[in-house]
Amino acid sequence: MYGFYYDPTYVMVLIGVVICMLASANVNRTFQKYSRIRSHSGMTGREAAERLLHANGIYDVTVQRVAGNLTDHYDPRNKTLNLSDSTYASTSVAAIGVAAHECGHAVQHANGYAPLKIRGSLVPVANFGSTLAWPLILIGFLIQGNASVLLINLGILLFSAAVLFQIVTLPVEFNASSRALKSLETNGILYTEEVADTRKVLRAAALTYVASAASAILQLLRLILISGGRRRND
Template sequence: MIYPYFYFDPTYILVLIGVIICLIASASMNATFNKYSKVRSYSGMTGREAAERVLQSAGIYDVRVEHVSGNLTDHFDPRSKVLRLSDATYGSQSVAAIGVAAHECGHAIQHARGYAPLSFRSALVPVANFGSTIAWPLILLGFLFSGETSAFLLNLGILAFSLAVLFQIVTLPVEFNASRRAMQVLGDTGMLYGDELSAARKVLTAAALTYVAGAASAILQLLRIVLLANRRND
């Protein structure tokens, strides 16, 4: 009876579903970005130039645009007010690069405008990091002990893991809103035209779906932990 519990636990299917969802989303993102990274924009602007123009059009002059190594490691750091663009974005003149650069500018605009979900997500970062760090040790200890101690540790571990899941969920409106802001500015300023806007939207949609997949995977993992904890308590 020990082998089926450890090796044929039906809750593993939840983990498998999460992994598959994330792999599909990641593959779609890479394929979409690679496709439109080969399409040069009519304006000939680089990702850096596009980012600077988007920031200026939003009246933001205190955010620096810098290069960061890596592939699609683009991000906005609100603490130092630096927008960092990756190798595939910074000097590229592609539609994909301009779309990604504008998206990161969307986060800078959110920060400048005091966008509530972004502020909430930023406040959650230390809590979520702490929760994800202690969650599994607590859960594993919960399965090693028995009785009330086991239930207490498992519930504490589930609560800690829930904080990390909450961060994933809160990230979704932040990312979608940043993309919406990016598309609006790109269209209003004429940096992209017609089919280019459609291509950039496809890139940003594919990127957003990776966050959706990550949140779905985290929720499935949380559900699995809850099911295992309930089984243990029974």
């Protein structure tokens, strides 16, 4: 049986942590680099977002400012496109790219993009699973007998829902970036060479989602390995 304080599978957790840290550092570094390059159009993130929304026939989405750095997000519940301090009033190619990406989510919502719908339906399940999974698994390891196996398996099942959410998020994010890059050039907001710079920013951002999904998968595999070892030793 794996020791409570010494567990060789911790290396899987460490790999996940390192992957996420590298992805986070990369997106921050890339965004900072291209946030110093002003777009030829001189449009701010807010102006670009509004233009792209209207170009796609969307007039019921409100563009507003939110505090923070790279806290940009689209909220389908109240149809608000929230741009962070580093994006809202900035005229950089990085800021316009991020704003366009969030517009991509608004377009997905307006067009009924299936993966976005699936992700939305998974939100309550994923939140519920991520909240209860670890307490159940921990209790399962602290007790003995059939109840132990039941709780551990239930915890793993709930954690799997959170992992599934991370996986479903990937096509949603990649598609939003693809829509953004096409729209920016089609609508004349960025020149071709500027779109290339923006692509680097959005690619770096996408890698953070890939890293999160990979980390979650590694954690799930670790739990399955530990659970198997527990059953063999019971």
